[in-house]
Amino acid sequence: MRLALLGCGTVGSEVVRLLHEQSADLAARIGAPLEIAGIAVRRVGRDRGDLPVDPALFTTDPLGLIKRDDVDVVVEVVGGIEPARGWLVEALRAGKSVVTANKALLAEDGAALHDAAAEGGADLYYEASVAGAIPLLRPLRESLHGDRINRVTGIVNGTTNFILSAMDATGAGFAEALEEATELGYAEADPTADVEGFDAAAKAAILASLAFHTRVGAADVYREGITEVTAADVASAKAMGCTIKLLCIAARGTDGAGRETVSVRVHPAMIPLTHPLASVGDAFNAVFVEAEAAGQLMFYGRGAGGAPTASAVLGDVVAVARNRLAGARAASESAYADLSVRPMGEALTRYHISLDVADRPGVLEAVAGVFARHDVSIATVRQGPAGGGPAGRGEDADLVIVTHVAPDAALAATVRELRGLDIVRSVASVLRVEGGA
Structure with a gap:
């Protein structure tokens, strides 16, 4: 079996190393040896240390490599939408199996890849695109094919999980925790894709597509990042017996006409410490699956890094x-x-809402009236002097309200009306609450 490797960065180099170190075992498992036919890179002459590969295999012509008759499998670890999409469509239409870790491409235009695979009668595998080495996608599309999955909730971005875990452990603010993540190599120089939720949204689209047998793209995913999460939010979560995580949530439901639908979203949320995902710290990933027959399943492990991702690729x-x-x-x-x-x-x-309000009689009644007008039921209320508790950030008094479950539109409308009340100095924080009654 001869492979064309597209990309030889952090993941590609690990793929080469593992192919070399485990060549005998891989050949025994497959029934034939694996050989690298060529490696497409941007710069052939770049110093790659002691990488165990013949320098003659490097090329700057990926399309030419893909079209070679002696290539059986194309492995893509370059990332991005173009030109990767064109390369992989070419390979699949030619009947060559493709293995990719390209979550952005799969979420943006997975349909084009699947259609090309069907046209060429080729395999398209992408376990490494979500949660690194954690065996997750194949169980969803194979092991659980005889079941009905109702909900998938996951922590699928290690950078944001490290940041939020650090904020929870030390009381640091977002900026300080991000700086630490960057120094330790968990965050990129430009962390936008991670902290604004784009990376997690792409993975959520892939998970939802597999779980619900429906094509879901990145544009279908509601997305919020963690840049607005504050140390006060983390402290308020602790006071409730919760922690804050950036969650991807994909769930079945029904619309107003009773038709089955799916909901796919990524946003920070408070979850109770009793939830299985609450204890997932550092840069680890975990995905919690709820199925009708299998019940609750948990997949946990390192979700990023060269070696874990290369393991999934191989x-x-x-x-x-x-x-x-x-x-x-x-x-x-x-x-x-x-x-x-x-x-x-x-x-x-559910919503957790922190308000800075005027400290005078009738305020609580007026605020409660706003919730009632939007048919949102209040679960708990915590009130105290300004600056006197975890949520104390404004003037006069602090009011922390947690709602019962309601449509997000009704909750958002409630917050908008609260912002317009003269007795509300500011809406200091709004966070969703998941995993509780």
Whole structure:
């Protein structure tokens, strides 16, 4: 089995190293040796240390490499939308199996790749695109195919989980925790994709597509990042017996006409310390799956890094290579359900709202009236002097309200009206609450 490797950065280098170190075991598992036919890179002459590979294999012509007759499998670890999309579509249409870690491309235009795979009769595997080495996507599309998945809740970005865990442990603000994450190598020089939720949203789209047999793209995912989460929010969560995590949530539901739909969203949320995801710290990932027959399942491990991602890539390479030797093909994309995606306003959630209010009689009654007008039920109220508790950030008095479950649109409308009240100095914080009654 001869491989074309597109990209030789952090992940690509680890793929080469593992192919070299485990060559005998991989050949035994597949039934044939794996060989690198070529490696497409931007600069052939770049110093790659002691990478165990013949320098003659490097090329700056990825399309030419893909089109070679002696290439059986194309492994793409370059990332980005273009030119990766064109390369992979070319390979798949030519009947060459593809293994990719490209979450952005799969979320942006996975349909084009799946269609090309069907046209060429080729395999498309992408375990490494979500949660690194954690075996997650294959269980969703194979092991749980006989079940009905109702909800997937996950921590799928290690950078944001490290930042929020550091804020929780030390009381630091977002900027300080981000600086520490950057110094330790958990955050990129430009952390926007992570801290603004773009990375997690792409992964949420992939998870929802597999879980609900429906094509879900990045544009279908509601997204909020963690840049507005403050030390006061973290302290307020602790006072409630909660912690804050950036969650991706994909869930089945029904619309007003009773038709089945799906909801897919990424945002920071408070979750109770009793929830299985609450103890996931540092840069680890975890995904909590709720299925009708299997019940609750938890997948946990390192979700990023060269070696973990390369492990997932090679797992896929073994699978597609065995299929090619057997003259078989893996099950094609399952998108038969074709469910519509609900807008965020119809998602059912709870809110934690911190208000700075005037400290005078009748304030609580007026605030409660706003909630009642939008048919939002209040679960708890905590009131105290300004600056006197975890939520104390404004003048006069602090009011912390946690709601019962309601449509997000009703909750958002409630917050908008609260902002317009003269007795409300400011809406200091709004966070969703998940995983509780």
